[in-house]
Amino acid sequence: MGTLMIIGGAEDRTDNMEVLKRFIALSGGRDQPLVVITAASTVPEKVWPMYEGAFGALEAQQVRHLQIAEREAAEDPALADAILSAKGIFVTGGDQKRLMAIVGGTRAGHALREAWQERGACLAGTSAGASFVCTHMMAEGRAELAPEKGAAKLAPGMGFVPRVVIDQHFSQRHRINRLLSVVAQSPFLLGAGIDENTALIVHGDAGLEVAGEGCVTVVDCRDAHTNIIDIAPGSVPEMVDVRLHLLPAGSAFRADAASGANAGQLPADAKAAPQPLNDFIRYLTKDH
Amino acid sequence: MGTLMIIGGAEDRTDNMEVLKRFIALSGGRDQPLVVITAASTVPEKVWPMYEGAFGALEAQQVRHLQIAEREAAEDPALADAILSAKGIFVTGGDQKRLMAIVGGTRAGHALREAWQERGACLAGTSAGASFVCTHMMAEGRAELAPEKGAAKLAPGMGFVPRVVIDQHFSQRHRINRLLSVVAQSPFLLGAGIDENTALIVHGDAGLEVAGEGCVTVVDCRDAHTNIIDIAPGSVPEMVDVRLHLLPAGSAFRADAASGANAGQLPADAKAAPQPLNDFIRYLTKDH
Numbered sequence: 379m380g381t382l383m384i385i386g387g388a389e390d391r392t393d394n395m396e397v398l399k400r401f402i403a404l405s406g407g408r409d410q411p412l413v414v415i416t417a418a419s420t421v422p423e424k425v426w427p428m429y430e431g432a433f434g435a436l437e438a439q440q441v442r443h444l445q446i447a448e449r450e451a452a453e454d455p456a457l458a459d460a461i462l463s464a465k466g467i468f469v470t471g472g473d474q475k476r477l478m479a480i481v482g483g484t485r486a487g488h489a490l491r492e493a494w495q496e497r498g499a500c501l502a503g504t505s506a507g508a509s510f511v512c513t514h515m516m517a518e519g520r521a522e523l524a525p526e527k528g529a530a531k532l533a534p535g536m537g538f539v540p541r542v543v544i545d546q547h548f549s550q551r552h553r554i555n556r557l558l559s560v561v562a563q564s565p566f567l568l569g570a571g572i573d574e575n576t577a578l579i580v581h582g583d584a585g586l587e588v589a590g591e592g593c594v595t596v597v598d599c600r601d602a603h604t605n606i607i608d609i610a611p612g613s614v615p616e617m618v619d620v621r622l623h624l625l626p627a628g629s630a631f632r633a634d635a636a637s638g639a640n641a642g643q644l645p646a647d648a649k650a651a652p653q654p655l656n657d658f659i660r661y662l663t664k665d666h
Numbered sequence: 667m668g669t670l671m672i673i674g675g676a677e678d679r680t681d682n683m684e685v686l687k688r689f690i691a692l693s694g695g696r697d698q699p700l701v702v703i704t705a706a707s708t709v710p711e712k713v714w715p716m717y718e719g720a721f722g723a724l725e726a727q728q729v730r731h732l733q734i735a736e737r738e739a740a741e742d743p744a745l746a747d748a749i750l751s752a753k754g755i756f757v758t759g760g761d762q763k764r765l766m767a768i769v770g771g772t773r774a775g776h777a778l779r780e781a782w783q784e785r786g787a788c789l790a791g792t793s794a795g796a797s798f799v800c801t802h803m804m805a806e807g808r809a810e811l812a813p814e815k816g817a818a819k820l821a822p823g824m825g826f827v828p829r830v831v832i833d834q835h836f837s838q839r840h841r842i843n844r845l846l847s848v849v850a851q852s853p854f855l856l857g858a859g860i861d862e863n864t865a866l867i868v869h870g871d872a873g874l875e876v877a878g879e880g881c882v883t884v885v886d887c888r889d890a891h892t893n894i895i896d897i898a899p900g901s902v903p904e905m906v907d908v909r910l911h912l913l914p915a916g917s918a919f920r921a922d923a924a925s926g927a928n929a930g931q932l933p934a935d936a937k938a939a940p941q942p943l944n945d946f947i948r949y950l951t952k953d954h
Contacts, residue, residue, distance in 0.1 A: 458862075523837035523861065524881045524914065549811035552840055558912070573811065591900060593812045603940055614881060614914035618940050620909050624846070624903035626812065652891055652906050 380463030380498040382580040386546040386572030387471055387505030388619055393434040397590045398432055405466025405501040410437045413464040417446035417480045418472030418506035425470050452484035461489035475517055507658040508546045513570045516545050519556040528611040529604045530556040531562055541661035561599045562606045568661045575623040582640035584661045587630035596658055597621040633659045668867040674834040674860030675759055675793030685865045685878045686720055692788040696726045701752040705768045706732035706760030706794035713758050719882040759793030763805055769910035784925035796834045799826040804833050806870045807844040812880025816899040818844040830947040833859045849887045850903050855947045857885040870928035871951045873936055875918035884911040884946055902913045921947045
C-alpha cells in the first residue's frame, strides 16, 4: 500500500514547498512519473500552471496534468493507464462534490484505488482532494460559532479512509464546530481537521506523521455524552467528554499494530503511538 | 454565599436583555440595591449610560454607578459601604489588568468578597469583569491558529474562582487556542471560555447553569499528554487526550456534593452533573 497525504489546502507552492517536496520524496523521487488531477476545479487552466511551476522548480522530471472535465472522460482507458503507471498522484482543490461527481465509481476512480493500494503509489489530496479520500466525506457546512445539529452535510467519498471524516483549511476557517457537529451525531467516525500548508501523512497501518506548517486536530466523541439526537435541527448540542488531540507539524507516531509493510517510510524518530493515536491510525486505515 | 455570574462580554443591553434580567432576579429583584462598577474601563462616562439605560428599561429601582478611577479611591470607606449594602454587583468590561491594579487588595476588593461570600450578593462580571474573578487571571494573549507555548499571560485575579481560568468573547474572538496554551502548561487549572451574551452562573457548590445566547466551553488537560514543558516558547505543543465539554445556554447541572445553601437558586430542571462537570463545579468553588 502506498502512502496517503491528506493536505489541508493552500500548501506552499513558491517558497520552501515542504509539503510538495515530501510528496515527491514519497513518490520515489523526482525522476518518477507524477500526475496532477484537477477535476475538483472549474478553472483547471489556472490551477495546473501553479503546480507545473512548483513541480518544475522542484525539478520533477515527469509530471502530467490530468484534467478530467466530466464523468465521461473519467471512463477513458488511457486516463486510467496514466493513473496506474504514476508513482505519485496529486489531487488538487476545488469542490469535493464536483470531484466525486466526476470521478466517483468510474474507471479513473478505480485506478486511483489500485495505484495507491495495489501498486504503492503515493496518493496526495489537498483541500477538496483531502476531503474526497474519506468514505464519509464532509460535503459542505457552515462555520458557526458553536456546533449546530445538521450544520454540516456528509456525502459518499472515495472510501480510502474508512472511519475518519476529514476537514481542511481547518484553523484558518475556524471549522472545529462543523467537525464537532458531525462526530457528535456520528461517533462511529473520528474527525480530523487539517490546517493549511499541512499534511497528515498516513503510512498505511504503520503510523502517521504531520508535515508542513500547521496542525492536525483530532476530535473523538466515542465516549462523549450529548443530547444531539434529542434536539431540533439548528440547535446547539450539549457535549461532555469530547476528546481532542492536537498534532503539530513534526509529530510522528508508530502504531503498535504496524504490519510493517509501510514502516520503512516513517521518520526514524517516530514515537510509539499512545492509545488514542493507535485508535486514530486504525480508524484511518481499517473498516471496523 | 451569593451567586457568581461570569459573563463573556457584549451581553444584550437593548433587546431581550436576558442576562441582565437574570442578574436582577438573582440579586433579589428590581427593588433591591444594585451597583455597577466601571473601574475596568478608561471611559466609564460612556459605559455607565449604557447600563443606566438598560437597568432603567428593566425597571430596576436602586442602581448606583461606582466609578473608582484610581487605587486611592478604592480605599474609600463610603465606597466599601456601598458595595457591602448592595444585593447585586455588576462589574463591567474594559481591561482586567486595569481593574486588578485599581481594586486588587483594596478595601473595595475586600468588600466585593464579603458582599458576595458573606452577605449573599449576586456578583456579576462581564468581559474584563469575568476574567478578574479568577485566582489565576487570563491577563492577555494572542488568538493564534494553534496553541503556542507562552501565548497567554496569567496575572493574579480576585481569587473568587480558585482553579478555573476564564476567557471571554470566546467563540467570537477564536480564543480556544490561547486557553489551551494556558491549561496545557498548567493542568492544575481547568479552562472555561464564555461566549458573548452568555453567562456561566455558579450557584456556589450546588451547581451551575448557562444563560443567554452562546456556550461555555470547558477544556481539561489533567490527563492530557503534551510536550509543552520541553518545547521552545512560541512553539506549538503536541497534545493528546484533552477533554472538552460544551455547555450551550439552557444547560443546568446539580452537583453531587451540593451542600444545599445555594441549591434553591438552581433551575428546577437541572440535571445531575456527570463526573466531569462535578469536577468543574469543584474547581470553580474549592481551593484544592
